[in-house]
Amino acid sequence: MMSKKKRVVIALGGNALGNTLPEQMAAVKITAKAIVDLIEDGCEVVVSHGNGPQVGMINNAMIALTHEDLEQPNTPLSVCVAMSQAYIGYDLQNALREELLNRNITDIPVATMITQVRVDENDPAFQNPSKPIGKFVDAEQAKMMEEKFNYIMKEDAGRGYRRVVASPKPAEIIEIGTIRTMVEAGNLVIAGGGGGIPVTRQGNHLKGASAVIDKDFASCLIAKELDADYLIILTAVEKVALNFGKPDEKWLSDVSVEEAEQYVKEGHFAPGSMLPKVQAAMDFASSKPGRTALITLLEKSRDAVQGKTGTMFHA
Numbered sequence: 001m002m003s004k005k006k007r008v009v010i011a012l013g014g015n016a017l018g019n020t021l022p023e024q025m026a027a028v029k030i031t032a033k034a035i036v037d038l039i040e041d042g043c044e045v046v047v048s049h050g051n052g053p054q055v056g057m058i059n060n061a062m063i064a065l066t067h068e069d070l071e072q073p074n075t076p077l078s079v080c081v082a083m084s085q086a087y088i089g090y091d092l093q094n095a096l097r098e099e100l101l102n103r104n105i106t107d108i109p110v111a112t113m114i115t116q117v118r119v120d121e122n123d124p125a126f127q128n129p130s131k132p133i134g135k136f137v138d139a140e141q142a143k144m145m146e147e148k149f150n151y152i153m154k155e156d157a158g159r160g161y162r163r164v165v166a167s168p169k170p171a172e173i174i175e176i177g178t179i180r181t182m183v184e185a186g187n188l189v190i191a192g193g194g195g196g197i198p199v200t201r202q203g204n205h206l207k208g209a210s211a212v213i214d215k216d217f218a219s220c221l222i223a224k225e226l227d228a229d230y231l232i233i234l235t236a237v238e239k240v241a242l243n244f245g246k247p248d249e250k251w252l253s254d255v256s257v258e259e260a261e262q263y264v265k266e267g268h269f270a271p272g273s274m275l276p277k278v279q280a281a282m283d284f285a286s287s288k289p290g291r292t293a294l295i296t297l298l299e300k301s302r303d304a305v306q307g308k309t310g311t312m313f314h315a
């Protein structure tokens, strides 16, 4: 008898996509191989991804356009997120399709779902921009961007300065019913890109919000709504560490939600980078018995599902 397929939601981090158009084109080919490895191992995969560098790039381009052509009104951040979903989805969709065909898998269509995510208009995050987007710049460039564009710039974990925007928590995946139907029909679905297009509900109307939702939180909500077995958050480290980057650094293989809570309190995970991943992993692992969250490197996702590496979070 065939065993039931494991349903896996993968959240792709920045290194799975690169920072520029050529980088992304090259990166998605490697990303597609890792995803199709999981499909070959019998997993049913749903892909979500970040958009920090891309939405920053798109937003800058749209601002430049407005400066050049005064009849072109400013492009809301929500529309920039929608553009990033389409641009990233296009590259990912093509790379996945090609990789499936290269392995003679012809019965899994790939589709990108433009996904809106409802946020609460009173979310305090609107008053406290915290989500880094766009490129890293030095202190001098950061000052210039604050003055010229009114951006809020923040130092990001020793890696330079980045613009920060509001990042409210995802409350509802608007297109979840369609995503579920597509997944259950056997499609490989890319959904919730860039954390989803942030919207608030005004009666029947969904109004775009000026924000970028954290893709780890949005992926967690998608994984819960789809009753996934695994949430796999792929990033630039093989495991999560205690005392990260310090002489007494300790890599974690297996943590309970209770232990992770303690480590969060002790401040082991950087806000804006590892903290949301750990919080999303804890949320998913504690949401229902049997759910497992993993944080690892893209290239290690197959090994991580087999329990050989990564940091595993369990109830």
Ligand SMILES: Nc1ncnc2c1ncn2[C@@H]1O[C@H](COP(=O)(O)OP(=O)(O)O)[C@@H](O)[C@H]1O
Pocket: 012, 013, 014, 015, 050, 234, 235, 236, 237, 239, 240, 241, 242, 243, 244, 268, 269, 270, 272, 273, 274, 275
């Ligand atoms: N405790 C920690 N353990 C491991 N990595 C950490 C930790 N704290 C911060 N980091 C950093 O967080 C990074 C992942 O965050 P980020 O680059 O923002 O993610 P994304 O892959 O989603 O773009 C890691 O590559 C690492 O440099």
Ligand SMILES: NC(=O)OP(=O)(O)O
Pocket: 012, 013, 014, 049, 050, 051, 052, 053, 132, 194, 195, 212, 213, 214, 215, 216
């Ligand atoms: N939207 C989002 O979380 O993007 P990053 O993962 O690139 O930060």
